[in-house]
Structures are given as C-alpha cells and as structure tokens.
Amino acid sequence: MIPVCVGDGLAPLPDVPNAYLLGEGFASYELAGRRLRIGPGFRRHTWTQLRGAEPPLQGVTLYLTDFTPLHKTLRLRLHAGRRTSSLK
Numbered sequence: 444m445i446p447v448c449v450g451d452g453l454a455p456l457p458d459v460p461n462a463y464l465l466g467e468g469f470a471s472y473e474l475a476g477r478r479l480r481i482g483p484g485f486r487r488h489t490w491t492q493l494r495g496a497e498p499p500l501q502g503v504t505l506y507l508t509d510f511t512p513l514h515k516t517l518r519l520r521l522h523a524g525r526r527t528s529s530l531k
Contacts, residue, residue, distance in 0.1 A: 447472070447473045447474070447503075448461075448463055448470055448471070448472055448503050448505060449470065449471050449473065450465060450468055450469055450470030450471060450482075450484075451467075451468045451469075452465050452466045452467035452468035452469070452470070452482075452484045453465055453470055454466060454486075456489075456491060456506070459491070459499070459504075461502065461503045461504065462491070462499070462503075462504040462505075462506065463503075463504070463505050463506065464484075464486050464489060464491075464506050464507075464508065465481070465482065465484030465485075465486065465505055465506070465507050466484050466485070466486035467483065467484050467485070467486075468482060468483060468484060469481060469482030469483060469484070470482060470484065470505055472503065472505075476523070476524060477521065477522065477523045477524075478521070478522040478523075479519065479520070479521050479522075480518075480519070480520040480521075480522070481505065481517070481518070481519055482517070482518060483517075483518070484507050485507050485508070485509055485515060486506075486507065486508050486509075487508055487509045487510055488508050488509075488510070489508065490508065491506050491508070
C-alpha cells in the first residue's frame, strides 16, 4: 500500500511517479489512519537527481530543495489515532 501525499504547496515532478516538490506550506502523508505532517516547505530549485547521487527509493518521495549552506527549521508531526508526537 502506498501512502497518499497531500498539501497545498505540492507540485508533482514530471516523469517521476509518486514524487513531489514542496515549495511552501505543509504536506501530509496518510496511511492506515496515521498522518505525518511535514513543513514548512521550501523550493529554491527543481533538481532532484544529481550526478553521483543514490538512485531514488521506491514509494512516495517528497523533495524540499535549497542551496547549501542553509538554515531552516523543518517540523514533523505524527498523528496516530489519539496520540500526537512532534519532532523539530
């Protein structure tokens, strides 16, 4: 079963199945009553496959892209039934 990825700032990657760029806002992966919320997004470029990089993994892939060095805060929040966990 593949998780569903939804969000206002999502843009599907052309020619790459189940791959998205998150340019702004938040995205959520939903599967079996659990939801992982990720954001806020950032997209300074659209390169996802670079020379010498590992090949993409199977499944849904979410890219947030920028140039290094960078200083960002990314929030991950897991909603699993009645309990909520948050990582920052």
